Amino acid sequence: AQSVTQPDIHITVSEGASLELRCNYSYGATPYLFWYVQSPGQGLQLLLKYFSGDTLVQGIKGFEAEFKRSQSSFNLRKPSVHWSDAAEYFCAVAPDDKIIFGKGTRLHILP
Amino acid sequence: EPEVTQTPSHQVTQMGQEVILRCVPISNHLYFYWYRQILGQKVEFLVSFYNNEISEKSEIFDDQFSVERPDGSNFTLKIRSTKLEDSAMYFCASSDSSGANVLTFGAGSRLTVL
Numbered sequence: 001a002q003s004v005t006q007p008d009i010h011i012t013v014s015e016g017a018s019l020e021l022r023c024n025y026s027y028g029a030t031p032y033l034f035w036y037v038q039s040p041g042q043g044l045q046l047l048l049k050y051f052s053g054d055t056l057v058q059g060i061k062g063f064e065a066e067f068k069r070s071q072s073s074f075n076l077r078k079p080s081v082h083w084s085d086a087a088e089y090f091c092a093v094a095p096d097d098k099i100i101f102g103k104g105t106r107l108h109i110l111p
Numbered sequence: 112e113p114e115v116t117q118t119p120s121h122q123v124t125q126m127g128q129e130v131i132l133r134c135v136p137i138s139n140h141l142y143f144y145w146y147r148q149i150l151g152q153k154v155e156f157l158v159s160f161y162n163n164e165i166s167e168k169s170e171i172f173d174d175q176f177s178v179e180r181p182d183g184s185n186f187t188l189k190i191r192s193t194k195l196e197d198s199a200m201y202f203c204a205s206s207d208s209s210g211a212n213v214l215t216f217g218a219g220s221r222l223t224v225l
């Protein structure tokens with residue numbers, strides 16, 4: 001069955017530090033991959049998506065993610081985090097026309 | 112930028128009561144979805160809707176749930192007799208195409224069942 005694993009429930013980084021959030025998926029083919037962010041009290045906002053082509057995708061707010069087929073991974077990165085990046089981040093796959101979400105990683109930012 | 116609007120933002124209800132959550136999808140979108148997020152857990156698919164009928168539903172979407180597009184703009188989720196475990200954030204989403212579509216999500220409706 002398709003699944004998405006985000007191994008880190010919580011991550012804490014200092015403001016200005018680099019960030020990497022891990023995501024692994026289990027799917028027979030290469031699915032469509034997404035990262036969403038949910039700020040406190042807000043809905044789900046799409047950060048970036050991968051459908052095909054260049055395996056390094058750029059998103060909004062300075063985020064990027066790299067698809068690695070050999071590792072079945074789609075890790076999210078940002079070179080320098082800002083306090084406003086504190087939120088919950090969801091990796092997701094779309095094997096068909098619905099999206100399957102991971103359990104999320106809550107990002108805490110230290111001043 | 113077009114957005115998906117959900118009302119109410121928060122509803123508190125007694126167990127056994129009926130609840131209707133409303134969504135106004137983006138106007139030219141044709142595919143509609145409801146997802147649910149129980150506190151501290153992942154976002155789960157409930158149902159997808161296209162051409163005035165359910166296209167797919169999860170095992171969560173049992174007989175107490177129903178969806179409707181009553182007037183061509185609103186998309187509603189009804190829970191007939193709420194249970195404590197229905198307490199969650201409910202997200203509506205819409206898209207303009209099927210397949211590898213990109214869903215636009217609303218801000219969510221938080222349902223608290225007492």
